[in-house]
Amino acid sequence: MLTKKESISQVIVTAAQMREIEGRIFAAGMPVPALMEKVAGLIASRIQDFSSNFEQGRQREQVRILPPFPCVGILVGPGHNGGDALVVARELHFRGYAVWVYLPFDKLKELTSQHLQYAQSIGIPCYGEIEQLPDCDVLVDGLFGFGLERTITDPIASVINQLNEWNKPIISIDLPSGLHTDTGEVLGTAIRATYTLCLGLWKQGLLQDQALDYVGKAELIDFDIPWADVQAVLEDVPKVKRITPATALSTLPLPRPPVTHKYKEGHLLLICGSRRYAGGAILTALGARGSGVGMLSIAVPESLKQLLVSHLPEALVIGCPETESGAIAQLQLPEKTELSSFSAIACGPGLTKDATSIVEEVLASDRPLVLDADGLNILAQLGTIPTLQQRPAVTVLTPHTGEFQRLFPDVADAKHDRVKAVQEAATQSGAVVLLKGARTAIANPQGSVWINPESTPALARGGSGDVLTGLLGGLLAQVANKEIPVEDIVATAAWWHGQAGILAASERTELGVDAFTLSQYLLKVIVGRS
Ligand SMILES: NC(=O)C1=CN([C@@H]2O[C@H](COP(=O)(O)OP(=O)(O)OC[C@H]3O[C@@H](n4cnc5c(N)ncnc54)[C@H](OP(=O)(O)O)[C@@H]3O)[C@@H](O)[C@H]2O)[C@@H](O)CC1
Ligand SMILES: Nc1ncnc2c1ncn2[C@@H]1O[C@H](COP(=O)(O)OP(=O)(O)O)[C@@H](O)[C@H]1O
Numbered sequence: 281m282l283t284k285k286e287s288i289s290q291v292i293v294t295a296a297q298m299r300e301i302e303g304r305i306f307a308a309g310m311p312v313p314a315l316m317e318k319v320a321g322l323i324a325s326r327i328q329d330f331s332s333n334f335e336q337g338r339q340r341e342q343v344r345i346l347p348p349f350p351c352v353g354i355l356v357g358p359g360h361n362g363g364d365a366l367v368v369a370r371e372l373h374f375r376g377y378a379v380w381v382y383l384p385f386d387k388l389k390e391l392t393s394q395h396l397q398y399a400q401s402i403g404i405p406c407y408g409e410i411e412q413l414p415d416c417d418v419l420v421d422g423l424f425g426f427g428l429e430r431t432i433t434d435p436i437a438s439v440i441n442q443l444n445e446w447n448k449p450i451i452s453i454d455l456p457s458g459l460h461t462d463t464g465e466v467l468g469t470a471i472r473a474t475y476t477l478c479l480g481l482w483k484q485g486l487l488q489d490q491a492l493d494y495v496g497k498a499e500l501i502d503f504d505i506p507w508a509d510v511q512a513v514l515e516d517v518p519k520v521k522r523i524t525p526a527t528a529l530s531t532l533p534l535p536r537p538p539v540t541h542k543y544k545e546g547h548l549l550l551i552c553g554s555r556r557y558a559g560g561a562i563l564t565a566l567g568a569r570g571s572g573v574g575m576l577s578i579a580v581p582e583s584l585k586q587l588l589v590s591h592l593p594e595a596l597v598i599g600c601p602e603t604e605s606g607a608i609a610q611l612q613l614p615e616k617t618e619l620s621s622f623s624a625i626a627c628g629p630g631l632t633k634d635a636t637s638i639v640e641e642v643l644a645s646d647r648p649l650v651l652d653a654d655g656l657n658i659l660a661q662l663g664t665i666p667t668l669q670q671r672p673a674v675t676v677l678t679p680h681t682g683e684f685q686r687l688f689p690d691v692a693d694a695k696h697d698r699v700k701a702v703q704e705a706a707t708q709s710g711a712v713v714l715l716k717g718a719r720t721a722i723a724n725p726q727g728s729v730w731i732n733p734e735s736t737p738a739l740a741r742g743g744s745g746d747v748l749t750g751l752l753g754g755l756l757a758q759v760a761n762k763e764i765p766v767e768d769i770v771a772t773a774a775w776w777h778g779q780a781g782i783l784a785a786s787e788r789t790e791l792g793v794d795a796f797t798l799s800q801y802l803l804k805v806i807v808g809r810s
């Protein structure tokens with residue numbers, strides 16, 4: 281059972297949903313100015329943390345950017361994001377900071393205008409021209425929040441560009457001004473934040489790949505939104521959620537029952553590799569090993585059998601007849617073994633496109649199936665995505681953006697709105713779809729989405745996807761008979777994979793996480809945590 285705090289930290293909303301949730305809070309009697317006061321008070325305290333902890337040595341990593349009592353420049357927009365910023369300015373002023381306000385707008389919302397009047401009355405300098413601005417240590421960005429709907433044009437666009445060029449740390453309130461709240465698209469131009477303090481609930485745009493260059497380090501400022509209001513608004517819509525450690529760890533097949541045997545702990549069949557791509561088969565198998573799966577069988581071309589045995593002595597390696605090009609020509613399973621003997625099948629890494637008949641064969645099986653890499657390219661060529669709906673077991677597709685576009689050419693651009701794209705692909709295909717990226721997104725056919733909120737560019741490296749395929753196949757095999765939604769298992773694999781990358785990068789730098797090393801870090805992620 282998740283605590284309320286954990287549940288809140290999973291929720292992802294669009295601007296329209298956030299507005300509806302806030303509308304309910306106001307309708308229930310919470311005054312708008314009181315909520316702004318509460319939220320901005322929390323922001324001011326967090327900013328104070330960033331500098332005061334510098335002396336106390338707490339949260340060192342977060343505060344390295346700010347000296348004690350930095351001079352703070354506050355950027356104020358016309359709406360309530362600007363209102364928040366003015367309350368922050370007032371609070372920091374009273375707490376002893378040197379503060380100035382920059383307000384490049386004439387027309388303000390009523391509440392924002394009142395806060396401006398008061399800020400001026402207590403002597404906070406307010407400027408309207410960028411040329412007038414004094415130096416400062418940090419900028420607080422309250423230009424636009426979730427109310428931004430139109431493209432930013434000059435003169436504000438050029439103001440934002442100039443402020444970015446100052447190269448100061450910038451703390452954005454709610455989201456970096458200029459980003460679309462839902463898609464993360466840059467609307468003309470946007471503030472490049474060092475930190476984003478997202479208010480109340482995670483905004484979807486902050487978890488879209490195209491926003492990440494602007495978001496910096498993001499954290500949630502929880503201002504006690506009643507859970508009942510969140511539920512009421514999100515009740516009938518497909519949920520978009522962040523994968524958190526609590527949910528991922530609770531999906532792991534741990535602890536094992538005391539009385540069990542290897543086949544009860546899942547039997548995974550991997551079908552991978554070719555003479556040309558031998559390494560992909562090894563990496564996939566190492567990913568599967570990392571999952572703890574009870575029994576691992578690996579079908580590879582005959583000429584790769586010895587190589588696989590030498591790397592994975594515990595696996596049953598099945599050498600298959602090969603095509604002239606060195607791809608698997610035919611699945612030759614051991615006697616009395618059928619595809620239906622396995623708990624799950626993962627197929628694709630390193631196959632080449634010459635293994636078409638193999639992909640057809642696994643698609644015709646009644647087993648949970650993960651298709652990746654050439655498995656996906658072959659599926660796209662076969663044009664049989666519509667038949668996935670009729671498979672008696674789940675199909676999981678794990679494309680990167682290129683593979684995604686080949687598989688789903690009529691789904692709107694996967695670069696523009698990855699959440700919508702992955703939802704459409706899953707609904708269209710009846711498969712669970714994992715769209716790889718910096719913020720990997722996973723959707724089920726009903727449109728529910730998980731997003732992995734943490735990863736590392738260290739994973740942008742050949743072979744790391746193979747490790748994920750093996751890990752995912754191994755997890756699926758272990759929990760195939762349990763009542764866990766498949767998308768939760770896929771999300772757990774994505775989280776585990778990302779965390780292994782983060783851990784490896786923290787010890788070895790982002791250049792030190794080759795795919796083999798990544799596979800060796802899988803175990804370290806869960807030791808002591810589950
Ligand atoms: N609801 C609450 O009380 C709470 C809300 N909170 C805070 O409020 C924020 C949302 O506030 P918001 O709705 O006022 O919108 P916001 O993001 O400040 O900007 C909209 C303004 O910008 C203007 N504008 C738009 N596009 C433009 C463009 N391209 N170029 C120029 N102008 C443009 C637009 O003007 P208009 O469209 O009317 O011309 C409008 O005036 C939210 O992110 C959070 O920080 C928290 O305090 C918690 C309580
Ligand atoms: N910039 C990034 N940040 C975080 N994760 C990334 C990034 N780039 C790639 N990844 C992850 O690395 C993996 C790459 O997989 P893939 O493209 O299939 O590689 P390969 O086919 O070489 O194994 C995916 O899990 C993806 O989510």
Ligand SMILES: [K+]
Nearest residue numbers: 424453455457
């Ligand atoms: K902002």
